[in-house]
Amino acid sequence: MTTHPTTPAETVRRRDHSILPRSAAMLIMGVCTVYFLLPLWWLFVGSTKNREQFTGTDPLWFADFHLLDNIGDLLAYRDGIFLRWTLNSVAYTGGAALLGTLLAAMCGYALAKYRFPGRELIFNVVLSGVLVPATALALPLFLIFGQFQATNTFWAVFLPSLVNPFGVYLARVYATAGVPDGLLEAARIDGAGELRTFFTISARLMSPALVTIFLFHFVAVWNNFLLPLVMLSDERLFPVTLGLYSWNTQITQVPELRGLVIVGSLISIAPLAVAFLLLQRFWRTGISTGAVK
Amino acid sequence: MSALLRTISVLLTSAVAVTACSSPDASPGGSTASACAPSGGGPVTLTFTSWIPNIEQVVQAWNAKNPDIQVKVQTGPNGNGGTYQNFFNQLKAGNAPDLGQIEYDALPGFRVQDGLFDLGACDIVAKAKDQFVPWTWNQVSLGDPAAAFGVPQDTGPMALFYRADLFDKAGIAVPATWQEYAAAAEKVKAAGGYITNFSQSDINQFAGLAWQAGGNWFGNDGQKWTVNLTDDKTTKVAKYWQDLIDRKLVSSVPPWTTEWDNAYNTDQAWTWVSAVWGANSIATGAPKTAGKWRVAPMPQWSSGEASAGNWGGSSTAVFKSSKHPYEAAKFALWLNTSDEALTLLNQKANLYPATKAGANLPALTGGVAFYGDQKIYEVFAAASAQVPAGFTWGPSMTATYANASDGFKAAVSGKGTLVDALTGAQAYTVQTLKNQAIPVA
Numbered sequence: 001m002t003t004h005p006t007t008p009a010e011t012v013r014r015r016d017h018s019i020l021p022r023s024a025a026m027l028i029m030g031v032c033t034v035y036f037l038l039p040l041w042w043l044f045v046g047s048t049k050n051r052e053q054f055t056g057t058d059p060l061w062f063a064d065f066h067l068l069d070n071i072g073d074l075l076a077y078r079d080g081i082f083l084r085w086t087l088n089s090v091a092y093t094g095g096a097a098l099l100g101t102l103l104a105a106m107c108g109y110a111l112a113k114y115r116f117p118g119r120e121l122i123f124n125v126v127l128s129g130v131l132v133p134a135t136a137l138a139l140p141l142f143l144i145f146g147q148f149q150a151t152n153t154f155w156a157v158f159l160p161s162l163v164n165p166f167g168v169y170l171a172r173v174y175a176t177a178g179v180p181d182g183l184l185e186a187a188r189i190d191g192a193g194e195l196r197t198f199f200t201i202s203a204r205l206m207s208p209a210l211v212t213i214f215l216f217h218f219v220a221v222w223n224n225f226l227l228p229l230v231m232l233s234d235e236r237l238f239p240v241t242l243g244l245y246s247w248n249t250q251i252t253q254v255p256e257l258r259g260l261v262i263v264g265s266l267i268s269i270a271p272l273a274v275a276f277l278l279l280q281r282f283w284r285t286g287i288s289t290g291a292v293k
Numbered sequence: 294m295s296a297l298l299r300t301i302s303v304l305l306t307s308a309v310a311v312t313a314c315s316s317p318d319a320s321p322g323g324s325t326a327s328a329c330a331p332s333g334g335g336p337v338t339l340t341f342t343s344w345i346p347n348i349e350q351v352v353q354a355w356n357a358k359n360p361d362i363q364v365k366v367q368t369g370p371n372g373n374g375g376t377y378q379n380f381f382n383q384l385k386a387g388n389a390p391d392l393g394q395i396e397y398d399a400l401p402g403f404r405v406q407d408g409l410f411d412l413g414a415c416d417i418v419a420k421a422k423d424q425f426v427p428w429t430w431n432q433v434s435l436g437d438p439a440a441a442f443g444v445p446q447d448t449g450p451m452a453l454f455y456r457a458d459l460f461d462k463a464g465i466a467v468p469a470t471w472q473e474y475a476a477a478a479e480k481v482k483a484a485g486g487y488i489t490n491f492s493q494s495d496i497n498q499f500a501g502l503a504w505q506a507g508g509n510w511f512g513n514d515g516q517k518w519t520v521n522l523t524d525d526k527t528t529k530v531a532k533y534w535q536d537l538i539d540r541k542l543v544s545s546v547p548p549w550t551t552e553w554d555n556a557y558n559t560d561q562a563w564t565w566v567s568a569v570w571g572a573n574s575i576a577t578g579a580p581k582t583a584g585k586w587r588v589a590p591m592p593q594w595s596s597g598e599a600s601a602g603n604w605g606g607s608s609t610a611v612f613k614s615s616k617h618p619y620e621a622a623k624f625a626l627w628l629n630t631s632d633e634a635l636t637l638l639n640q641k642a643n644l645y646p647a648t649k650a651g652a653n654l655p656a657l658t659g660g661v662a663f664y665g666d667q668k669i670y671e672v673f674a675a676a677s678a679q680v681p682a683g684f685t686w687g688p689s690m691t692a693t694y695a696n697a698s699d700g701f702k703a704a705v706s707g708k709g710t711l712v713d714a715l716t717g718a719q720a721y722t723v724q725t726l727k728n729q730a731i732p733v734a
């Protein structure tokens with residue numbers, strides 16, 4: 001994620017100097033929009049074509065509209081294995097994002113609000129976790145799970161997906177800034193336990209950050225590919241990313257699969273689009289959270 | 294996707310390197326010839342990893358008849374797409390399946406990591422040797438006549454697919470030699486097409502062409518590997534195609550893309566020198582050309598010769614960690630020699646058998662409508678018998694392919710030549726083997 005949120009001060013300064021005329025800025029935005037939406041458009045148009053039209057007609061415009069037929073074929077192929085993959089993805093992603101967000105929030109909150117020896121050390125260790133790419137961890141995780149005969153199980157993908165160091169970082173920053181110590185003091189004086197304080201007061205105050213963490217996490221797990229690739233060999237456990245990739249590697253052998261991969265890709269990005277559109281407002285408030293600190 | 298494959302192959306290489314360095318304890322000390330005897334004591338369950346489409350349905354047929362040897366199918370992407378890497382990881386973690394699908398060009402890689410059970414120790418496998426086309430057996434015995442590191446499954450004997458209608462119309466004779474093929478290429482160009490598409494990223498096709506010419510890229514004397522991607526025969530093939538590229542007589546659309554399908558679908562590409570499974574690729578990629586294609590033997594380097602290349606093919610291997618090698622061998626033999634399994638594999642996954650008798654399956658003796666009812670499989674059966682027996686793969690083909698493919702792409706776009714690319718791949722391959730502590734001469 002390389003979004004650079006602008007602070008209000010910056011926005012004002014830019015407007016004052018107004019180096020770029022408004023129309024030029026719009027033009028650049030327009031070009032970027034087209035650039036980013038073009039592959040999606042291609043995917044959508046491709047999904048509506050049958051196999052012959054897919055190779056033979058303009059890739060950016062419609063031929064006969066076969067989208068529903070194609071979706072029907074996709075869902076019927078191999079007794080609906082695609083549907084199963086999609087549900088798996090929802091289970092891995094939804095479950096891991098919800099639980100992972102909760103864990104990250106509690107962890108970040110604790111690091112922000114409690115004083116205990118080793119606090120900074122723990123925080124720094126978590127922070128260094130942000131720097132380690134998930135790709136590099138797949139093989140070690142496989143060997144560890146191998147020790148417990150737990151590879152090729154649901155948990156082999158689910159458990160590692162819970163971990164989200166960046167979420168801990170965001171939660172800590174937000175809790176420091178957004179949850180006043182005085183409020184916690186008051187809650188304690190009123191006799192609320194620590195857990196109750198967290199869930200009824202702090203978590204609510206932190207909610208914009210939690211949505212951001214949830215979205216980041218959701219996207220990361222949904223798109224996580226190498227971990228399932230390394231862990232799973234039972235087709236019925238595959239998430240949709242791995243399933244589509246497997247099909248895609250078989251195209252030379254089974255050319256019919258190309259159409260299914262295209263439609264499947266379109267369907268597989270739908271949940272991400274829905275999550276983004278629904279949670280967009282929170283996302284915008286939350287995304288600047290980490291920037292100021 | 295190629296970036297992804299590269300990542301995977303880098304991971305593969307490093308994992309192999311790690312394995313190679315960190316397992317001095319796995320040296321072949323006291324264990325002599327591994328035993329291959331029935332397990333005894335009740336039913337066994339075997340795991341089998343394969344990416345053959347619909348393999349479950351074939352295995353079901355076995356399971357229904359063999360309650361004592363039940364086989365559980367696992368699947369994943371194709372070998373170089375990740376499944377080989379998974380095999381290496383699983384061998385390291387000690388949870389590899391009993392059986393796995395391994396292409397011929399990947400077998401040596403598993404062999405040098407000592408991951409495979411030598412089925413030569415199983416009398417049932419040794420007895421079955423004569424049922425297979427001899428060169429396929431060399432692909433799995435890896436230089437030791439008594440050994441078998443897998444049971445040959447399918448093959449890809451090559452021939453010439455050509456557009457009979459376009460050749461007729463332009464008055465061009467079907468080329469029987471490569472010289473005639475180059476001459477035909479000029480005429481095709483004059484008629485507004487390309488004789489074929491040169492595969493810039495799928496080095497396997499080039500390997501098949503070099504194989505036909507008698508090239509031999511690797512050797513192993515039991516002590517050391519030799520690498521020779523630039524032997525005379527291979528260089529001859531590379532120069533031949535470089536000439537066609539230089540004269541712009543072949544197109545160079547990336548293979549397996551929609552553009553590429555489109556070139557065949559719209560009469561822009563007139564021939565394809567490809568393997569038996571290519572019959573299905575054309576039929577599905579170029580549906581508008583139904584009935585217009587025919588198949589002829591591959592062009593020869595000198596007239597009167599009869600030699601064919603091979604492109605692709607897999608074996609069914611048993612991993613060393615399997616506790617039931619005898620039962621696994623039994624299943625692997627059924628899968629790759631019984632009429633029932635071979636017919637199913639051909640119907641469900643378009644596989645062409647490696648056995649001699651396989652060529653006589655009813656599915657492989659009739660006419661094929663897409664090819665104007667020509668009995669195309671007779672051409673491939675003849676080709677299979679003409680594949681030179683000596684061609685050997687090396688233990689690091691993923692790395693070799695990746696490097697050569699970069700060089701080929703450069704050559705096609707005018708930077709360097711195919712021979713340069715092979716020279717580069719030669720050096721890179723030797724270095725890769727050294728990095729993995731595999732002895733190279």
